[in-house]
Amino acid sequence: MSKQSCELYLITPPKIDPDAFAEDLAAALDAGPVACLQLRLKEVSDDEIKRAAEALLPVCHERGVPLLMNDRPDLALLTGCDGAHVGQQDTPYEEARRTLGDEAMIGVTCHNSIHLAMEAAEAGADYVAFGAFYPTETKEIIHHAEIETLETWASFSTVPCVAIGGINHDNAKPLIEAGADFLCVITAVWKHPEGPAAAVKAFNALMAST
Ligand SMILES: Cc1ncc(COP(=O)(O)OP(=O)(O)O)c(N)n1
Ligand SMILES: Cc1nc(C(=O)O)sc1CCOP(=O)(O)O
Ligand SMILES: [Mg+2]
Numbered sequence: 001m002s003k004q005s006c007e008l009y010l011i012t013p014p015k016i017d018p019d020a021f022a023e024d025l026a027a028a029l030d031a032g033p034v035a036c037l038q039l040r041l042k043e044v045s046d047d048e049i050k051r052a053a054e055a056l057l058p059v060c061h062e063r064g065v066p067l068l069m070n071d072r073p074d075l076a077l078l079t080g081c082d083g084a085h086v087g088q089q090d091t092p093y094e095e096a097r098r099t100l101g102d103e104a105m106i107g108v109t110c111h112n113s114i115h116l117a118m119e120a121a122e123a124g125a126d127y128v129a130f131g132a133f134y135p136t137e138t139k140e141i142i143h144h145a146e147i148e149t150l151e152t153w154a155s156f157s158t159v160p161c162v163a164i165g166g167i168n169h170d171n172a173k174p175l176i177e178a179g180a181d182f183l184c185v186i187t188a189v190w191k192h193p194e195g196p197a198a199a200v201k202a203f204n205a206l207m208a209s210t
Pocket of ligand 1 (some may be wrong): 036038040071085086087088089090107108109129130131139157184205
């Protein structure tokens with residue numbers, strides 16, 4: 001069977017108990033293909049982030065899923081993560097690449113900007129991320145993205161693009177149709193009423209049929 005053209009990219013919930021979350025994560029990853037997990041914990045100590053990475057890395061790696069560290073290439077290196085995601089206010093892409101080396105996976109937030117995405121792609125980013133496409137309660141949104149931005153990007157670039165922000169099973173289809181290579185999701189998976197495994201199954205069914 002050929003690989004579906006759009007894949008699921010998960011980010012951890014904003015607050016986790018690493019050992020308890022490791023069980024939810026295992027169930028989610030066992031429910032269907034997940035391309036990647038990002039560890040995103042804001043306003044916690046480096047020790048907490050390191051403990052979380054330690055708990056989640058084996059769960060990811062036993063299943064062949066790369067773990068990316070949000071914001072902190074230095075901690076990605078220290079903990080043995082597979083890469084990092086950096087935003088426009090974070091460590092610059094070039095510095096992240098110097099820290100992590102050529103083999104690491106590094107993604108860059110580009111909001112709604114083809115210009116930022118071209119800069120990131122030309123510098124060597126593994127993916128560019130556009131968002132927020134829909135309202136979200138996960139974080140305060142300053143930049144809103146348009147679906148046309150995905151279409152434009154997909155029309156001329158081979159660098160994969162991620163769509164993020166308020167994505168759920170009911171609003172994801174237009175993003176897939178517009179050419180998103182990855183749908184990046186927090187709430188719609190970890191707070192799905194039937195649990196994360198059901199959410200992963202439903203996203204994969206949608207992506208396979210779109
Ligand atoms: C895949 C992906 N896309 C965008 C973001 C947002 O990054 P950033 O703008 O740096 O905001 P924070 O996530 O750090 O609050 C992301 N983390 N992942
Ligand atoms: C972390 C993040 N970055 C965004 C951006 O637009 O760059 S939106 C977002 C939150 C995504 O969470 P949910 O799936 O719960 O809406
Ligand atoms: Mg950031």
